[in-house]
Amino acid sequence: MINKTVQNAEEAIKDIEDGMTLMLGGFGLCGIPENTINALVKKGVKELTCISNNAGVDDFGIGLMLQQRQVKKMIASYVGENAEFERQLLSGELEVELIPQGTLATRCMASGYGMPAIFTPAGVGTEVAEGKETRNFNGKEYLMEMAFESDFAIVKAWKGDTAGNLVYRATARNFNPVMAMAGKITIAEVEELVEPGELDPDQIHTPGIYIHRIFQGKNYEKRIEQRTVRQK
Amino acid sequence: MINKTVQNAEEAIKDIEDGMTLMLGGFGLCGIPENTINALVKKGVKELTCISNNAGVDDFGIGLMLQQRQVKKMIASYVGENAEFERQLLSGELEVELIPQGTLATRCMASGYGMPAIFTPAGVGTEVAEGKETRNFNGKEYLMEMAFESDFAIVKAWKGDTAGNLVYRATARNFNPVMAMAGKITIAEVEELVEPGELDPDQIHTPGIYIHRIFQGKNYEKRIEQRTVRQK
Amino acid sequence: MLDKNGIAKRIAKELKNGYYVNLGIGIPTLVANYIPKGLEVVLQSENGLLGMGPFPFDGEEDADLINAGKQTITTLPGSAIFDSAMSFGMIRSQKVDLTILGAMEVSENGDIANWKIPGKMVKGMGGAMDLVASAKNIIVAMQHVNKAGESKLLPECTLPLTGVRCIKKVVTELAVLDVLPEGGFRLLERAPGVTTEYIRSVTAGKLIIEGEIPEMQLD
Amino acid sequence: MLDKNGIAKRIAKELKNGYYVNLGIGIPTLVANYIPKGLEVVLQSENGLLGMGPFPFDGEEDADLINAGKQTITTLPGSAIFDSAMSFGMIRSQKVDLTILGAMEVSENGDIANWKIPGKMVKGMGGAMDLVASAKNIIVAMQHVNKAGESKLLPECTLPLTGVRCIKKVVTELAVLDVLPEGGFRLLERAPGVTTEYIRSVTAGKLIIEGEIPEMQLD
Numbered sequence: 001m002i003n004k005t006v007q008n009a010e011e012a013i014k015d016i017e018d019g020m021t022l023m024l025g026g027f028g029l030c031g032i033p034e035n036t037i038n039a040l041v042k043k044g045v046k047e048l049t050c051i052s053n054n055a056g057v058d059d060f061g062i063g064l065m066l067q068q069r070q071v072k073k074m075i076a077s078y079v080g081e082n083a084e085f086e087r088q089l090l091s092g093e094l095e096v097e098l099i100p101q102g103t104l105a106t107r108c109m110a111s112g113y114g115m116p117a118i119f120t121p122a123g124v125g126t127e128v129a130e131g132k133e134t135r136n137f138n139g140k141e142y143l144m145e146m147a148f149e150s151d152f153a154i155v156k157a158w159k160g161d162t163a164g165n166l167v168y169r170a171t172a173r174n175f176n177p178v179m180a181m182a183g184k185i186t187i188a189e190v191e192e193l194v195e196p197g198e199l200d201p202d203q204i205h206t207p208g209i210y211i212h213r214i215f216q217g218k219n220y221e222k223r224i225e226q227r228t229v230r231q232k
Numbered sequence: 233m234i235n236k237t238v239q240n241a242e243e244a245i246k247d248i249e250d251g252m253t254l255m256l257g258g259f260g261l262c263g264i265p266e267n268t269i270n271a272l273v274k275k276g277v278k279e280l281t282c283i284s285n286n287a288g289v290d291d292f293g294i295g296l297m298l299q300q301r302q303v304k305k306m307i308a309s310y311v312g313e314n315a316e317f318e319r320q321l322l323s324g325e326l327e328v329e330l331i332p333q334g335t336l337a338t339r340c341m342a343s344g345y346g347m348p349a350i351f352t353p354a355g356v357g358t359e360v361a362e363g364k365e366t367r368n369f370n371g372k373e374y375l376m377e378m379a380f381e382s383d384f385a386i387v388k389a390w391k392g393d394t395a396g397n398l399v400y401r402a403t404a405r406n407f408n409p410v411m412a413m414a415g416k417i418t419i420a421e422v423e424e425l426v427e428p429g430e431l432d433p434d435q436i437h438t439p440g441i442y443i444h445r446i447f448q449g450k451n452y453e454k455r456i457e458q459r460t461v462r463q464k
Numbered sequence: 465m466l467d468k469n470g471i472a473k474r475i476a477k478e479l480k481n482g483y484y485v486n487l488g489i490g491i492p493t494l495v496a497n498y499i500p501k502g503l504e505v506v507l508q509s510e511n512g513l514l515g516m517g518p519f520p521f522d523g524e525e526d527a528d529l530i531n532a533g534k535q536t537i538t539t540l541p542g543s544a545i546f547d548s549a550m551s552f553g554m555i556r557s558q559k560v561d562l563t564i565l566g567a568m569e570v571s572e573n574g575d576i577a578n579w580k581i582p583g584k585m586v587k588g589m590g591g592a593m594d595l596v597a598s599a600k601n602i603i604v605a606m607q608h609v610n611k612a613g614e615s616k617l618l619p620e621c622t623l624p625l626t627g628v629r630c631i632k633k634v635v636t637e638l639a640v641l642d643v644l645p646e647g648g649f650r651l652l653e654r655a656p657g658v659t660t661e662y663i664r665s666v667t668a669g670k671l672i673i674e675g676e677i678p679e680m681q682l683d
Numbered sequence: 684m685l686d687k688n689g690i691a692k693r694i695a696k697e698l699k700n701g702y703y704v705n706l707g708i709g710i711p712t713l714v715a716n717y718i719p720k721g722l723e724v725v726l727q728s729e730n731g732l733l734g735m736g737p738f739p740f741d742g743e744e745d746a747d748l749i750n751a752g753k754q755t756i757t758t759l760p761g762s763a764i765f766d767s768a769m770s771f772g773m774i775r776s777q778k779v780d781l782t783i784l785g786a787m788e789v790s791e792n793g794d795i796a797n798w799k800i801p802g803k804m805v806k807g808m809g810g811a812m813d814l815v816a817s818a819k820n821i822i823v824a825m826q827h828v829n830k831a832g833e834s835k836l837l838p839e840c841t842l843p844l845t846g847v848r849c850i851k852k853v854v855t856e857l858a859v860l861d862v863l864p865e866g867g868f869r870l871l872e873r874a875p876g877v878t879t880e881y882i883r884s885v886t887a888g889k890l891i892i893e894g895e896i897p898e899m900q901l902d
Contacts, residue, residue, distance in 0.1 A: 001734065001761035002701045002723045027511045027548070028534040030527065053548070080587035090585070098586065101510065102552025102594030106345070109549040113338070113768070114775025114817060115351050116369035120556065121597035125575075125628035128593060137348035158528075163725075163734075163761035169434060170545060171512050172528040177547040181776070197760025202401060203435050205547075207733050207763035209703050209725070209778045222527035228535035229522040233515065233542035234482045234504045259730045259767070260753040262746065285767070312806035322804070330805065333729065334771025334813030341768040345549070346556020346598060352775065353816035357794075357847035360812060390747075395506075395515075395542035402764060403731050404747040409766040413557070429541025437766075439514050439544035441484050441506070441559045454746035460754035461741040 031172030112181020153183025164208030263404030344413020385415025396440030488565030515543030596627030734762030815846030
């Protein structure tokens with residue numbers, strides 16, 4: 001098998017440059033590529049366009065990149081829970097494009113599936129439809145939305161093998177598989193990196209063909225945004 | 233969980249009627265719904281339109297339905313290996329529509345993903361493109377192909393639970409997951425039917441929401457079309 | 465007049481056996497607490513889960529297992545997990561039987577506004593636009609009037625739309641109303657102790673009252 | 684002049700380390716036997732497998748594990764299995780680096796015909812149209828002339844097309860030829876013992892011969 005292993009996040013992002021477009025997996029703080037985000041903050045690469053469902057919180061996730069003013073434009077479906085984000089947005093430092101969550105996911109998948117555009121009813125009749133082609137199929141209106149590609153897609157999986165095959169855990173899966181397919185270069189960080197043959201071929205969520213670089217991350221914090229419990 | 237269990241193939245197909253459109257999973261003879269096909273043959277329902285990648289062989293799979301003259305139209309990507317098929321086709325008894333394999337798979341998936349149409353370059357400049365809308369994206373031509381829906385989709389999985397969650401084994405997966413999403417009613421037959429909770433939620437290939445009826449099949453023959461081996 | 469739990473309780477009576485249901489954030493989430501005994505209902509969370517279970521016991525939270533409101537949750541026997549594309553795939557293909565969500569405004573032709581207030585920080589539509597554009601059956605759970613005392617059931621929405629002609633039913637602290645295909649809110653039920661006159665006074669959109677309007681039965 | 688294995692052997696020299704490769708039925712399948720030592724190449728089978736291994740040992744066949752030619756095969760450590768939609772997804776998105784397939788005809792502008800002969804039973808295109816329309820690099824493995832002795836390298840295809848302007852290279856029992864973007868077959872190599880004159884005599888399409896044409900090196 002082709003070995004996709006790199007040593008660490010620093011090596012994985014060595015050619016990420018100012019002005020690039022990055023996709024980052026995760027939903028809220030769940031399933032985000034913590035190690036790679038930290039490395040991007042350390043590297044200080046700037047003027048980035050980030051495509052991610054959310055923008056983290058002030059002191060975690062993409063919020064850390066916002067604090068360092070590394071993000072020029074954020075493409076997301078929901079950006080609450082982030083005061084610095086709001087400040088930069090209101091001051092005009094940060095550009096934001098909001099996209100329906102399903103449209104975001106499907107535009108990524110379209111890229112991985114080699115489909116230049118998809119049709120979705122989401123946003124028909126709203127400001128999301130402005131400037132977009134609409135089309136009627138079987139009496140229902142749809143928007144044509146274009147596939148999303150990024151210079152780098154950065155995803156986080158639970159386990160991966162050196163051939164790049166990935167397995168996600170619980171709802172930390174979310175956007176990671178669809179973004180993994182949409183990077184010109186895709187970086188995967190995993191909690192546990194194993195040898196080829198240790199993952200069951202039937203149980204792989206993202207086949208290694210979509211992954212260009214993989215490394216085992218460390219010190220995962222896995223912060224919980226809304227700890228909600230019941231009492232025994 | 234919602235219980236989708238039916239007793240057997242006969243009960244699963246009780247409302248399949250003459251003239252309906254059926255999707256049948258499988259690639260060659262691999263991963264085909266043997267029990268349900270046998271029940272359809274026994275029931276003798278006729279004038280069917282069958283959508284399946286292949287048409288079986290003379291005495292197995294969809295070939296059994298062809299022998300009984302139950303199929304009016306076959307929609308497939310490859311129909312070799314079947315003398316009776318060829319006879320009916322040449323005599324005009326059987327109508328055939330040939331579709332590129334990837335287009336077939338993606339049109340099924342489009343249905344399950346609520347996308348009325350998809351774009352693919354497959355068939356551009358060939359007779360497959362006749363009468364179809366073409367569109368240029370980024371300098372490349374694509375055909376617009378419509379989502380496929382069927383009255384019934386019939387799939388075969390390795391394991392399933394009573395909530396309809398399915399797990400496939402090896403390349404017997406093939407078209408089964410995409411067709412499972414494209415039936416107005418989807419019937420799943422499985423080698424082993426288990427209780428909810430016995431399948432790992434992370435490892436389910438087809439979530440139960442797509443499945444309407446499930447039963448444990450019996451006496452799987454699993455015939456091999458091209459037994460190819462090497463010597464020790 | 466109902467409290468939030470009352471609204472949730474009333475909406476729970478709309479559930480049918482075998483339904484797959486998507487619950488929005490806020491009052492809709494509370495509906496899960498009132499699913500009638502004996503009904504098998506499966507909750508879909510659009511971040512990628514079918515079969516959402518209750519919140520975990522204290523100390524048993526799993527950071528990898530959250531709902532679309534980012535709350536820690538649990539799975540149930542028979543749950544399935546999938547990616548965001550498949551999640552919205554099953555929403556778009558109408559495999560989800562019922563969507564329940566909150567709203568800022570609903571118009572008498574079924575338009576909904578619930579994501580943006582001009583001049584205020586816009587947080588985004590999340591999955592709401594996908595849900596309202598695709599669902600075959602949508603119930604809105606909301607207060608009948610806003611904090612300024614103005615009706616949220618309007619002839620036309622004044623806020624930017626989330627979706628058009630999609631809302632089928634509205635349940636508020638005062639009433640249950642159908643949104644008619646030809647336009648108009650048809651009053652179906654009054655909350656205990658609330659008069660039709662009062663409902664009329666706080667409903668700005670076309671209100672249709674035919675015959676005697678019964679009080680809600682909550683239990 | 685090469686036999687089928689010779690053609691496969693020559694094509695195998697086109698493989699590069701780290702390539703994902705889809706092999707068609709016939710001569711292309713044989714290429715797997717000649718992957719140069721030390722190269723990591725992963726074979727994709729469009730029925731849903733990455734990392735196709737050798738045929739199973741006698742008695743170890745698994746009916747659930749076949750390739751696109753419906754032959755029993757094996758997996759390798761690091762293999763991954765997926766459904767048909769994802770399989771053609773990765774083909775369409777050009778994640779597969781090289782496609783090798785057979786042909787009935789190839790034209791000097793890179794069109795290919797390999798699925799249908801009018802008047803004969805048509806078995807179908809299978810995955811061929813998807814592969815030729817999407818692959819970034821396609822090599823055709825075929826005999827230089829058909830059974831009637833007619834050239835299969837033509838100015839224009841006479842049979843119904845499988846794909847247009849897509850073939851980059853052709854390897855036959857006689858020669859290795861590039862298909863130029865501006866049209867024409869550029870002769871790159873001769874099979875051992877075959878003259879350029881002979882190749883010219885069996886190539887109906889525009890043949891470009893520049894300078895000395897070397898003999899193939901097969902080992």
